[in-house]
Amino acid sequence: MIGSKVKFGIVVxxxxxxxxxxxxxxxxxxxxxxxxxxxxxxDLQGVDVVILPGGFSYGDYLRCGAxxxxxxxxxxxxxxxxxxxxxxxxxxxxxxxxxxGLLPGVLLRNKSLTFICKYVxxxxxxxxxxxxxxxxxxxxLEIPIAHGDGNYFTDEKSLQTLEENKQIVxxxxxxxxxxxxxxxPNGSLGSIAGIINKRGNVLGxxxxxxxxxxxxxxxxxxxxxxxxxxxxxVSHSMGxxxxxxxxxxxxxxxxxx
Amino acid sequence: xxxxxxxxxxxxxxxxxxxxxxxxxxxxxxxxxxxxVRMGKYIELNVExxxxxxxxxxxxDVCKKLxxxxxxxxxxxxxxxA
Numbered sequence: 001m002i003g004s005k006v007k008f009g010i011v012v013x014x015x016x017x018x019x020x021x022x023x024x025x026x027x028x029x030x031x032x033x034x035x036x037x038x039x040x041x042x043d044l045q046g047v048d049v050v051i052l053p054g055g056f057s058y059g060d061y062l063r064c065g066a067x068x069x070x071x072x073x074x075x076x077x078x079x080x081x082x083x084x085x086x087x088x089x090x091x092x093x094x095x096x097x098x099x100x101g102l103l104p105g106v107l108l109r110n111k112s113l114t115f116i117c118k119y120v121x122x123x124x125x126x127x128x129x130x131x132x133x134x135x136x137x138x139x140x141l142e143i144p145i146a147h148g149d150g151n152y153f154t155d156e157k158s159l160q161t162l163e164e165n166k167q168i169v170x171x172x173x174x175x176x177x178x179x180x181x182x183x184x185p186n187g188s189l190g191s192i193a194g195i196i197n198k199r200g201n202v203l204g205x206x207x208x209x210x211x212x213x214x215x216x217x218x219x220x221x222x223x224x225x226x227x228x229x230x231x232x233x234v235s236h237s238m239g240x241x242x243x244x245x246x247x248x249x250x251x252x253x254x255x256x257x
Numbered sequence: 258x259x260x261x262x263x264x265x266x267x268x269x270x271x272x273x274x275x276x277x278x279x280x281x282x283x284x285x286x287x288x289x290x291x292x293x294v295r296m297g298k299y300i301e302l303n304v305e306x307x308x309x310x311x312x313x314x315x316x317x318d319v320c321k322k323l324x325x326x327x328x329x330x331x332x333x334x335x336x337x338x339a
Binding site (some may be wrong): 063098105109112113154187 | 271272274275278323324329
């Protein structure tokens with residue numbers, strides 16, 4: 001319904017450390033209902049959007065994100081995904097999504113071998129998604145990264161599929177929007193900073209939009225990602241659910257409320 | 258009981274910056290002719306099983322599902338009586 005609030009769920013793994021930042025942005029900056037979802041929970045509490053936050057889930061043991069995908073809450077997140085639910089994986093969350101097979105590829109160690117924490121520029125490669133409908137084509141966003149393993153890699157065939165389906169949403173670029181090797185902080189294939197799945201309901205990105213959303217920090221480009229998600233629910237309702245049955249996602253979900 | 262020894266290594270096609278850094282350090286130490294350093298993981302585990310062949314199958318299944326990510330890694334399994 002128009003004007004309805006969107007309920008956000010922030011998954012908390014042992015070792016998550018951007019969970020409160022994500023909560024703060026959803027709750028205080030966007031003013032939406034927001035809950036934490038503990039990794040041992042098996043109930044998504046009727047959320048409309050799941051955020052897998054940054055951090056070092058399970059100490060990054062074995063491989064970043066490799067253990068988290070087996071936690072009880074992730075089984076629910078996989079079911080939520082299968083129903084078309086909106087999922088954002090940020091940094092470690094992106095790593096979890098590729099390990100879980102919800103997005104293709106893998107995040108390798110940064111080419112420099114160092115942990116990199118700094119503002120970078122991103123070029124919006126695809127607008128009109130649930131995550132970028134508030135951006136314009138080629139728009140340059142300034143959002144920070146903070147990772148040691150953000151070097152996106154996938155095989156040639158998979159890369160070709162990503163390109164053909166226009167699943168690459170963000171690329172690292174310079175301040176003018178030029179995608180160059182110099183502006184690629186971690187060696188990512190094709191300067192890839194964020195991708196969506198084919199259906200367009202899952203976003204994985206290494207940069208941290210939640211760290212660039214509070215006006216107090218003087219960077220608010222990250223808000224565009226979250227506001228796009230909010231907008232996606234409004235358009236959804238207008239197009240398909242004017243009768244007031246709630247989001248069609250909810251309606252399709254057999255009495256989740 | 259069987260003991261599985263597992264080596265997980267980055268696939269040949271993947272650049273191994275950690276290996277490269279170690280290779281540079283080896284060169285800096287004065288060693289000559291040392292090249293192609295590749296880093297990996299070594300994992301041991303016990304498998305309760307009636308035969309070595311079955312233990313290998315279980316181990317390989319574990320490798321595929323958890324210990325190695327096929328997008329970037331290969332694995333090698335050796336099984337012996339524990």
